[in-house]
Amino acid sequence: xxxxxxxxxxxxxxxxxxxxxxxxxxxxxxxxxxxxxxxxxxxxxxxxxxxxxxxxxxxxxxxxxxxxxxxxxxxxxxxxxxxxxxxxxxxxxxxxxxxxxxxxxxxxxxxxxxxxxxxxxxxxxxxxxxxxxxxxxxxxx
Amino acid sequence: xxxxxxxxxxxxxxxxxxxxxxxxxxxxxxxxxxxxxxxxxxxxxxxxxxxxxxxxxxxxxxxxxxxxxxxxxxxxxxxxxxxxxxxxxxxxxxxxxxxxxxxxxxxxxxxxxxxxxxxxxxxxxxxxxxxxxxxxxxxxx
DNA sequence: ATTGTAAATAGAAATGATTTCTTTTTAGAA
DNA sequence: TTCTAAAAAGAAATCATTTCTATTTACAAT
Ligand SMILES: [Mn+2]
Ligand SMILES: [Mn+2]
Ligand SMILES: [Zn+2]
Ligand SMILES: [Zn+2]
Numbered sequence: 001x002x003x004x005x006x007x008x009x010x011x012x013x014x015x016x017x018x019x020x021x022x023x024x025x026x027x028x029x030x031x032x033x034x035x036x037x038x039x040x041x042x043x044x045x046x047x048x049x050x051x052x053x054x055x056x057x058x059x060x061x062x063x064x065x066x067x068x069x070x071x072x073x074x075x076x077x078x079x080x081x082x083x084x085x086x087x088x089x090x091x092x093x094x095x096x097x098x099x100x101x102x103x104x105x106x107x108x109x110x111x112x113x114x115x116x117x118x119x120x121x122x123x124x125x126x127x128x129x130x131x132x133x134x135x136x137x138x139x140x141x
Numbered sequence: 142x143x144x145x146x147x148x149x150x151x152x153x154x155x156x157x158x159x160x161x162x163x164x165x166x167x168x169x170x171x172x173x174x175x176x177x178x179x180x181x182x183x184x185x186x187x188x189x190x191x192x193x194x195x196x197x198x199x200x201x202x203x204x205x206x207x208x209x210x211x212x213x214x215x216x217x218x219x220x221x222x223x224x225x226x227x228x229x230x231x232x233x234x235x236x237x238x239x240x241x242x243x244x245x246x247x248x249x250x251x252x253x254x255x256x257x258x259x260x261x262x263x264x265x266x267x268x269x270x271x272x273x274x275x276x277x278x279x280x281x282x
Numbered sequence: 283a284t285t286g287t288a289a290a291t292a293g294a295a296a297t298g299a300t301t302t303c304t305t306t307t308t309a310g311a312a
Numbered sequence: 313t314t315c316t317a318a319a320a321a322g323a324a325a326t327c328a329t330t331t332c333t334a335t336t337t338a339c340a341a342t
Binding site for chain 4: 014015017019020049050051052053054057058076
């Protein structure tokens, strides 16, 4: 299953610009979530000029297109990560090292039936410390 | 079950100040979530001087103490609501009229067992349009 | 009741992550 | 190659939220 980000972008009617492709492969290499500024700093290694607003805009567009996912972080800053899994699932995020672990469970089917209204989206996210971080700094993020 | 907010606050080692009590009863009267500024505007009816930072601080303290709950909103602004239900549950929030509906389901017990780490918190929230809003403005928040 | 003290608050000011704006460049279709 | 809408740079603005300091207050201990 070779990842063809250019094709993915075309499906979303987004142009396959070098910067978009770089953002995607950059995030795909990481197993953790990243902030726009961190992505920007890494991109600057390969692009002489790249604006932070471009990174913000692209991360948002890619998330809206479903290619990457947003993290809901207690500190209220934006974070994004790339998850190669295509089926619907959710995540356990480490608040310390930012590692992301799949959670292959979603009770939303049952929930949606009970709701008296139209469901537009749902959030399921588990926050904590991964095993490594829990062992090293015993409890506090 | 008469709500004794003063007692609740003392349990949290928070002083039962008139403003805190006013925030709690104000939110308890509403069936929808409110922004700090909205809470502030209402408080100003009864308090000659009340600072917006006080409202922000108290809403955060009350949420940390578990007396009120935060909404995770797509627009990334802060919102809070009061839920009288004491058992663990989650919510369906209307993005249009801000009404909140209980969801008496949480698959977290099963999830926590599978996670390779220490769970500190979890988010389950369903966003959409309540029946009334879905009928009136057919689909868009 | 009075006092002492940590907690709470007002008000003003700062903050800084995110967004907006305008001009220039580019991807990709024709 | 040409054309055009989309994308991007760079600078600037935004504004919800936080920080800071002086003052006031809740309430526990006299
Ligand atoms: Mn995943
Ligand atoms: Mn509830
Ligand atoms: Zn970790
Ligand atoms: Zn509604």
